[in-house]
Amino acid sequence: MDALSSDRMEFGFGVDPFNPRSPRPIDVVGGFQKNELRRQLIESCPRVPGVYGMLDRHGDLIYVGKSKSLRSRLLSYFSAANEDEKSGRIIENTRVIQWETQPSEFAALLREQQLIRQFTPRWNVQGVPKRQRPVYLCLGRGSVPTFYLSPKVPTDYLAIQGPFFGTSRMNVAVDALNKVFRLRDCSQQQVFQFSEQLSLFDLEHRAGCLRFELGTCSGPCAAACTRAEYFQQVAAAESFLDGFNDEPLTALEEQMQSAAANQQYELAGRVHRTLKSIQYVHRKLTMLAEARRRFSFVYAVPGYDGCHNWYLLHGGEVISVAATPIGRDAYMAMKPVIKHWRALLEGPTDHVHGPFPYSLGIVASWFRKHKRELERTFAPEQSGRKYYRKSMRSQAS
Numbered sequence: 001m002d003a004l005s006s007d008r009m010e011f012g013f014g015v016d017p018f019n020p021r022s023p024r025p026i027d028v029v030g031g032f033q034k035n036e037l038r039r040q041l042i043e044s045c046p047r048v049p050g051v052y053g054m055l056d057r058h059g060d061l062i063y064v065g066k067s068k069s070l071r072s073r074l075l076s077y078f079s080a081a082n083e084d085e086k087s088g089r090i091i092e093n094t095r096v097i098q099w100e101t102q103p104s105e106f107a108a109l110l111r112e113q114q115l116i117r118q119f120t121p122r123w124n125v126q127g128v129p130k131r132q133r134p135v136y137l138c139l140g141r142g143s144v145p146t147f148y149l150s151p152k153v154p155t156d157y158l159a160i161q162g163p164f165f166g167t168s169r170m171n172v173a174v175d176a177l178n179k180v181f182r183l184r185d186c187s188q189q190q191v192f193q194f195s196e197q198l199s200l201f202d203l204e205h206r207a208g209c210l211r212f213e214l215g216t217c218s219g220p221c222a223a224a225c226t227r228a229e230y231f232q233q234v235a236a237a238e239s240f241l242d243g244f245n246d247e248p249l250t251a252l253e254e255q256m257q258s259a260a261a262n263q264q265y266e267l268a269g270r271v272h273r274t275l276k277s278i279q280y281v282h283r284k285l286t287m288l289a290e291a292r293r294r295f296s297f298v299y300a301v302p303g304y305d306g307c308h309n310w311y312l313l314h315g316g317e318v319i320s321v322a323a324t325p326i327g328r329d330a331y332m333a334m335k336p337v338i339k340h341w342r343a344l345l346e347g348p349t350d351h352v353h354g355p356f357p358y359s360l361g362i363v364a365s366w367f368r369k370h371k372r373e374l375e376r377t378f379a380p381e382q383s384g385r386k387y388y389r390k391s392m393r394s395q396a397s
Contacts, residue, residue: 103303243289291316
């Protein structure tokens with residue numbers, strides 16, 4: 001950091017909610033020239049897992065990334081082949097690089113996603129050509145639920161899944177889902193009147209848009225359905241989010257075939273594009289639903305530096321983390337935690353939504369790519385038999 005004044009720059013990533021030990025140190029290098037940054041990286045950056053952040057000349061965090069080998073990944077930004085790519089543009093704007101080692105690639109992946117959501121660095125979420133921005137597919141918004149997109153996990157929702165990538169594609173999917181399930185997509189200022197609601201005056205309620213007349217909305221604004229009837233559609237939509245309902249696919253396929261049979265090729269083309277968006281959503285929902293059903297256990301992850309961790313997964317989400325107990329005293333001290341974990345896993349898994357809901361996608365992708373890692377998983381009640389004795393043998397040797 002001798003090349004830059006650090007008076008107005010703040011370094012570090014803050015508290016790591018996935019680290020059960022004392023905070024890990026932050027290493028920082030800085031320079032006005034790329035060659036200076038590269039030289040310092042060669043001298044000090046290790047070949048271990050971790051997360052890194054790029055800061056611009058104002059001291060703003062502009063990008064966060066992770067790697068199973070920090071040194072290799074960071075030096076790749078200086079490759080001549082990347083000058084015109086995203087990596088080259090990021091490094092051109094970088095004056096300071098900081099990194100935090102992590103005990104494993106899995107730990108680095110969780111930390112990276114947490115940091116992106118905490119800081120929303122501009123090169124992670126905007127200004128990057130061809131980058132697909134993550135969004136959540138939500139069901140909710142007030143007393144008359146509808147499908148909508150949110151860049152972050154909202155504070156109030158009926159059901160949620162994600163993240164998904166590609167805002168344009170997801171906007172098409174949301175529009176189609178609201179039509180298939182006949183849910184409203186109007187403004188929050190719209191006044192709703194269900195058919196069973198009493199009124200002092202015999203008024204004719206008119207729909208706020210054409211969707212009711214087109215048959216793609218139940219008409220909760222025009223007293224065209226009861227609240228119970230509308231929520232039957234909401235329940236079907238929620239089932240789709242859980243990965244158990246392929247009604248939208250069937251409806252769109254039938255619509256596309258009908259349009260093609262009637263030689264309405266332009267309409268068939270539009271439906272085909274919509275169908276592709278829904279198919280992407282359904283594939284992702286199916287993957288997440290499988291993760292929710294299968295991944296409720298303790299995942300033991302060894303650390304390269306001896307910082308081994310146990311991650312509690314419930315319904316596919318990371319719910320808690322603890323340092324792997326080594327030795328009798330550490331294991332006995334952890335028994336209350338293991339008992340608590342066992343109680344948590346006895347709960348339902350279909351709508352967990354713990355403190356880190358975004359970890360569901362991470363976990364699902366991780367075990368899909370690293371199937372053998374499932375051999376490191378176990379139920380809390382197996383901890384003594386399967387891992388405690390192994391740790392004792394390791395300590396004795």
